[in-house]
Amino acid sequence: MNKLVDVLKIVILSVLLVAMTAMFAGAADLTRPGLSNSDCVKCHTAAPDAIAANGGAHKTQVSCQDCHAGHPPTVKKIIPVCSQCHSGKPHYNLSGCVRCHSNPHAPKIIKLANNITDECITCHTQQIVKLKQVKSKHTNLACSFCHNVHGKIPLCTQCHKPHGADMTAADCKRCHQAHMPTAVTYPSDTTNKMCSSCHKKAFELHAQTDTKHKGVNCVTCHKDKHKTIPTCQSCHGAPHPARMLARFTKCADCHNIAHDLNRWDAGTLKAGEKDDSVKLPPKKGAKKK
């Protein structure tokens, strides 16, 4: 019933407007029933509201009638295809524009299914390079699995527990990059505590030592990249005469490990006494605390 009334309204309106247009312009475009853009709102609310709120360029650069030429029943097919106006970029060759631009009256509001990758890389080219460069379990996830709203950056902690209780979501970036998460690197102000959640033993030994290595941070020795092991010489050069080092080839022979250093109190050497007079260290277990 209502439809019939609507249709009647259109017909009457159409006739009136066609007549008026004909009077003023002298000739009527028969494919257009003489409606103007300001008439649409009289019968339609959803589309004008959506355009008013989120129309973007579909509000400012085109009008209702640029997309909807004519009106039923005079013109039956008045739904435009996107390619009428959008062509010439790889993005415009995608199929099913309304899968993501689900409302053409609010074109920038984008809904994403959780399995989208190929479409994203028509515009974003860097991330896929990283994801493939360092293969990880993130490589096989779809972009929209993490970015489920366009432009939104997820927190790592949405999907993962921090390594330690006092580690926050903001800390993750210190060591991980989202698109190559297994290539762990860190800046020089990373605290020992950050390493302690996984390296309890090293952390405790190092915290307990009374040698000067206590004042050296984990990341000063294990610099920049996870699993880097420094040589003692990289900081100390050749601290003893070559002759001695030729006999005792490993620093560890006398100094134990870096976290729990045997310091060989320099006080036991008399002034002027040579380093190579140092005697072999006692057997294991007798090292100084």
Ligand code: HEC
């Ligand atoms: C007098 C009321 C009225 C006015 C004014 C009006 N419409 Fe409609 N419109 C209708 C009715 C009723 C239908 C449903 C017709 C149908 O399904 O056959 C409709 C359907 C449509 C459709 C859907 C067509 C389809 O294929 O699904 C579009 C698009 C549309 N109108 C756009 C417009 C635009 C744009 C304007 C302004 C230029 C406008 N209408 C002005 C009453 C109106």
Ligand code: HEC
């Ligand atoms: C950029 C092109 C474009 C513009 C501008 C546009 N539309 Fe549409 N409109 C569409 C497309 C595409 C559809 C089909 C949507 C779908 O299939 O879900 C549509 C559907 C409709 C429909 C039918 C479905 C519905 O949402 O009720 C109406 C009514 C409508 N438009 C009215 C309008 C009015 C009124 C305006 C101006 C205020 C307007 N449109 C502006 C492209 C446009």
Ligand code: HEC
């Ligand atoms: C009658 C022409 C026309 C049609 C049909 C049309 N558009 Fe547009 N659209 C434009 C113009 C003009 C712009 C602004 C210039 C540009 O970005 O290309 C625009 C911009 C856009 C934007 C960016 C909006 C913004 O505010 O920056 C999106 C997204 C968009 N269109 C999607 C679509 C989709 C999806 C369809 C099909 C459902 C469609 N358009 C159909 C003319 C059209």
Ligand code: HEC
């Ligand atoms: C998989 C989802 C998806 C599909 C499918 C899709 N788009 Fe987009 N589109 C987007 C995203 C995301 C943006 C970026 C929005 C932004 O810039 O904020 C975008 C932006 C746009 C823009 C504005 C920016 C530009 O580069 O011009 C237009 C126009 C557009 N799309 C048109 C289309 C058309 C036409 C189709 C179909 C041929 C289509 N889109 C299919 C997701 C999609």
Ligand code: HEC
């Ligand atoms: C049509 C081109 C286009 C498509 C398709 C597109 N984007 Fe975007 N994207 C943009 C533009 C433009 C911006 C805003 C400018 C910027 O920050 O680079 C943006 C921003 C983003 C941002 C925020 C960037 C930041 O620095 O805050 C993310 C995340 C993003 N897009 C992810 C995606 C994902 C995931 C997809 C696929 C589902 C996608 N984009 C599809 C064009 C696009």
Ligand code: HEC
């Ligand atoms: C939307 C969910 C989600 C978000 C957000 C997310 N991840 Fe993941 N991540 C996963 C899934 C799923 C896996 C695979 C788990 C599995 O198979 O055990 C994974 C695996 C990983 C792995 C192991 C990789 C491997 O190959 O062993 C690391 C490291 C990782 N994520 C770090 C991060 C970091 C850091 C962030 C933030 C920058 C982050 N993730 C954000 C879902 C997510």
Ligand code: HEC
């Ligand atoms: C495991 C979840 C996850 C996956 C999968 C993922 N991202 Fe991201 N993405 C993130 C996180 C987290 C950030 C924030 C990184 C930061 O702040 O350092 C981000 C940042 C971005 C940015 C902002 C700029 C940048 O590079 O930091 C863009 C654009 C982006 N992602 C696009 C993509 C695209 C395209 C894909 C698919 C090829 C993708 N992302 C896959 C989680 C993910």
Ligand code: HEC
């Ligand atoms: C101090 C550096 C550091 C920080 C900060 C850090 N991570 Fe890690 N993360 C690592 C290292 C190192 C690995 C182990 C890599 C390996 O196994 O080779 C790892 C492994 C992971 C893994 C995969 C193995 C597992 O434990 O499940 C996930 C997931 C992860 N980190 C998420 C996070 C999240 C989420 C945050 C922030 C809350 C975070 N990381 C903060 C260094 C860090």
Ligand code: HEC
């Ligand atoms: C998420 C847990 C995790 C975090 C956080 C973490 N590591 Fe590791 N680390 C590991 C794992 C797992 C290994 C491999 C152990 C193995 O191979 O036996 C490892 C190995 C190492 C190794 C090399 C061991 C060898 O024998 O080659 C060093 C050095 C190291 N980590 C230092 C650090 C430092 C410094 C930090 C803090 C910046 C840190 N790690 C943070 C998990 C972690």
Ligand code: HEC
């Ligand atoms: C990243 C640089 C670095 C590395 C690598 C390093 N050290 Fe040190 N070491 C230091 C610093 C800094 C001091 C304190 C120097 C000072 O204050 O005079 C020190 C002090 C020492 C001392 C004197 C301790 C004391 O308390 O008087 C000994 C012995 C020593 N290191 C041995 C080693 C051995 C053995 C290794 C390898 C297992 C090593 N170091 C690796 C930086 C390093």
Ligand code: HEC
């Ligand atoms: C002064 C330099 C230095 C400092 C400071 C240091 N390390 Fe080490 N670390 C080394 C060296 C050198 C090795 C190789 C074994 C050795 O000679 O002691 C090593 C070995 C390791 C290993 C592998 C062997 C093991 O003990 O499990 C881990 C893990 C490690 N360090 C973690 C840490 C953490 C965590 C910290 C901070 C709490 C730390 N390191 C502080 C120099 C250092």
Ligand code: HEC
């Ligand atoms: C044969 C045992 C022995 C070996 C092997 C050895 N040291 Fe020493 N080192 C000592 C003794 C004893 C002292 C304390 C006496 C002194 O200060 O010369 C000492 C002192 C040091 C000091 C502190 C010097 C200062 O001025 O405070 C450093 C640093 C050091 N050693 C580094 C190394 C490094 C690096 C290696 C391996 C290249 C190494 N040592 C190998 C026995 C040894």
